[in-house]
Amino acid sequence: MRPSMSGLLAPRAAAFDQRVAAVIALDGVYDLGHISTASLPLPRAEAERRLRAEHDPELDAMLEAAMAASPMMRWAIEHGMYAMGVDTPRAFGATYLDFHLRDGMAEKISCPTLVCAGADDGFFLGRPELLYEHLTCPKTLPEFTADQGADAHCQSGAQRLAFARVYDWLDDVLGHAA
The missing domain is CATH 3.40.50.1820 (Alpha/Beta hydrolase fold, catalytic domain)
Incomplete structure (x- = not known):
């Protein structure tokens, strides 16, 4: 299990x-997309757009600050980066957007x-x-x-x-x- x-x-x-x-x-x-976006001070649609953007230094800084402020957030993001095979917190957040049971699933x-x-x-x-x-x-x-x-x-x-x-x-x- x-x-x-x-x-x-x-x-x-x-x-x-x-x-x-x-x-x-x-x-x-x-x-899981909710988990990626809920802690961001942005409307969900904007958070999704920015997580998927090729570059977003401001969002990168927000995520780094959140990780520095919370050991649980740091662990979750670092573990998620490892599990999803990505190199940045933003890339990890973007991967979670595709994992859901919405839309009648x-x-x-x-x-x-x-x-x-x-x-x-x-x-x-x-x-x-x-x-x-x-x-x-x-x-x-x-x-x-x-x-x-x-x-x-x-x-x-x-x-x-x-x-x-x-x-x-x-x-x-x-x-x-x-």
């Missing part, structure tokens, strides 16, 4: 492949879907719920809270609990293997 960005990639695969019997979005994501998912969400997810807060709202298939959104130690991104403080719930859900949805 691979959490985080697979919370978008697994549902995206299920939207186009009817052989998928069930999907787990741990943590669920509706639109989430609604194409027909198999049962489990969408997990940490109550205090520092990266995807509110994003799993948005995915859940757009699903028209059988769906479940379990509660992961601070009292359980499971409120962080991908329930990192309580993965045994999260995985136990995932496996119980799979057992309920798919039944016992013969």
Whole structure:
């Protein structure tokens, strides 16, 4: 089980492949582009245009300042640059714009879907719920809270609990293997 960005990639695969019997979005994501643009003091359309621009020194400086001000932002962007194989924070932000379940894509998912969400997810807060709202298939959104130690991104403080719930859900949805 691979959490985080697979919370978008697994549902995206299920939207186009009817052989998928069930999907787990741990943590669920509706639109990674929101993550690239939400912290920028710009309207979304302008942020997207500037992230995709060949050159934008002012935006580059904004991203560098955000990374300097926040260790979490620095880690997320540097890790994202590595994962996406790009050399700049702006290029990383631009890559995320293409990863989404908008435009009716989430609604194409027909198999049962489990969408997990940490109550205090520092990266995807509110994003799993948005995915859940757009699903028209059988769906479940379990509660992961601070009292359980499971409120962080991908329930990192309580993965045994999260995985136990995932496996119980799979057992309920798919039944016992013969």
